[in-house]
Amino acid sequence: MISLLLASMMMVGLLAACGSSSSGNGEAAPGDEGKKAEEQVTVEFWTISLQPTFNDYFNKLITDYEAQNPNVKIDWKDYPYDAVLNKLMTNIAGGEAPDVVNLNTELANQMGTKGALVDLNQELTAEQKAAYFPGIYSSTEMGGQAYALPWYTGLPVLFLNKDLVEKAGLNPDTPPQTKQELNEWGRQIKEKTGAYGYIFTMEARTLLEENLPFLSEDYKKATFNTPEVEEYVNENLQLLNDGVIPKDIINYDKQVQYFASEQVAMSLSSSPFINKIKTAAPDVYEKMIAVPSPVGKAGIRYSNTMNLVVPAATSHKKEAVDFAVFVTNAANQLEFSKIANTLPSTVETAKDPFFSENDGTLEGVAKTVSAVSLDKAEDFYIGVESAKDVNQAVTKALQTIYLNGADVKKTLDEAEAEVNKILGD
Template sequence: MKKKSLISLLLIIAMLVMSACGNSDDSSAKDGEKKESGGSEEATIEFWTMQLKPTFTDYIEGVIADFEKENPNIKVKWLDVPAADLSQKILTAVSSDSAPDVVNLNPTFASQLADLDALVNMDEAVAEEDQKKYVQGAWEANQINGTTFAIPWYLSTEVSLNNKAIYEEAGLDPEKDIPVTYEDAKKVAKTVKEETGKYGYFPSLDLSLVLQHMVKMGADLTNEDGTKAAFNTDAGLKAFEYFTELYQDDLIPREALTGDQRSTIDMYQAGQVATFMGSQFISQIKENAPDIYENTLPSTGITGESGKKTISVQNIVVPEQTESKEAAVKFALFLTNAENQLEFSKLTPILPSAVEALEDPYFTEAGEDAEPVDLVRIQSAAQLDESELLIKPMDNYDELRQAMYDAISEAMLGNMSPQEALDQAEAAWNEILSK
């Protein structure tokens, strides 16, 4: 599809949601205020984040104040947008030629804008020496067709949380029997269920997690050029069979299929699950279930034959429409520098994408009085070098993800054999990829 027709489609989509989103006073306020920000000329740039107020208001406002002090010719206007509204709001802004100058987006959605040439090429806008200041896997997570469309901001890797008390109740050694692979997890699930009636393992299949499980188990999702499905293989079948067996034998909760990721934390906090991958919830566990928290032992993320581990990335993009590209990129680099990222990481359980920040003892040394939250942080940081974005940006991603989920659901519910379900997924993917 040509660029012009894609832009037209984007405009139609945005017009359909315009009435729901409304016109932002913050967006229109910048009209006429922005100027080319070369040299010492003044510029006002608009910065959008995703649901950071009020928790991180002081931090973001502090970063902006520091930036404006160093760059008195540049003013930053900050707008925080609810996560559920951001996609529609940015679509509306781009299609009406009123895009903000700097935006916090995830790679999946940002890649859709990049595919429309709607984002600044960071390979060209950011000096090579500055590019090397970021974790390589995080920088590469923001690439499509060989072009980098964003600067990585904060990260996370997948760490397992394990309830030592349940392991001990099941006669298992929490220091030795915590699972590292999917096969380990199946063994733990069987033992815990037989000995305690609880669930030893809770693998969520929400959102992109089915795809991530399959990649970790060794399946390629598409061929090299992304035009055909490539997962109808022994590895793909093994993944479908694995989850079908666990589900039908009641070795994982029903919510693994029917619930969202909140279900995992709820059951873990209730003391009904021995192991799940949800380290992002460690602070909530500390607050809501202190007894469970005290018994929590973090461990490496579970993987399969591929040995792959996943990284999640939040990034910063600069829309191509900006009239203050130099100022916008300068602010994006300032926001994501090592000093600011280190400060941000100490406010919430995330990892910085700046290599220098990761060298701080905060991410490498546990200390004698280390709590589970400290151990999660150190384990997560230790995995960065071997973690990658498992699900690369793809066109029609939501359709592809849903088609895979629908197919594996049919197998797990017993409506199809795993092979029949895999065949269904392959046919659906090939149809979607041919668009």
């Protein structure tokens, strides 16, 4: 699910010169001695875990781009997610950083705050920027600067066990649209069936989803230690204590196990969850339906977006930005979505019938119900270099309360002190 990827985000700064190569002898071209041959440029392009599954797509995309830009050669390299950080650090140290890099939102923002990335607000036209969903584009926009072009994304879906929902006297055709309604459904499911209502996310981002205070506007001070947050946490504790939501579901496999064994009726997750249930419990898969995820008081749905960034030190900024725009344009995102089962970050792409029509299968419905939420999508991020540490500190505090029954006020006090220390370092 999306929370897993968010939890795995890494921190690093990109503070080195680009290692792209260029050639061109500078001599007059044959038959045109008054002009110099156009400089040949190699743009090094890094992606994360996309080879070999999508080789055909990227090979064609690169061939098309090079045909349109004969002076540019694209050198595509792909690395496993867990290896990207070390590889990037090694190349940085050796002065050979790539030109265009595929990064998640949190890492892109952290690198951007160090001045390591090109400000795309300065490079793109108003029309080019308007091509992307505003909430997703602005997720890497801070202080008037935009650090990344959003690429492919994903949004959570609420999966229901139709049998359990109906057994509880609820209508799956009118599913919960808000977190408050989700809680009400969960209580009724518990009361009528004995099953847990839904699987709960114990992460820092839940505070922002409910429009609760988190950090000061200048990101220099924790602001989440308030009576409002304390009340929200206590409400969730009551749901846990009443058996509306299970406690031991931090592990993704455990969440799959609960849903597959029909111990829980609802789960907020993403498309890969479908295959997990289909494999583990084909009979439960037949009972599953997908509906849009409920929203909290902030009215947003947190997406999980992969982006393209351009290192500020690149010697081929124009070509790198142009290629990044090409990769993320509406037509190319549509083709990628069709083969990768991802959602696009571009407004025009999402208008295609591919995202509004489906074959009636669970997979098809999950795609369409998530696509309709793109206009409410934002990526979760904290605009500081120490974002990962802040996120972990608050998440750990919430989990300590929810799982271990720790005193709410005391734990929030301790988390506030820890976050302020992190922000002050």
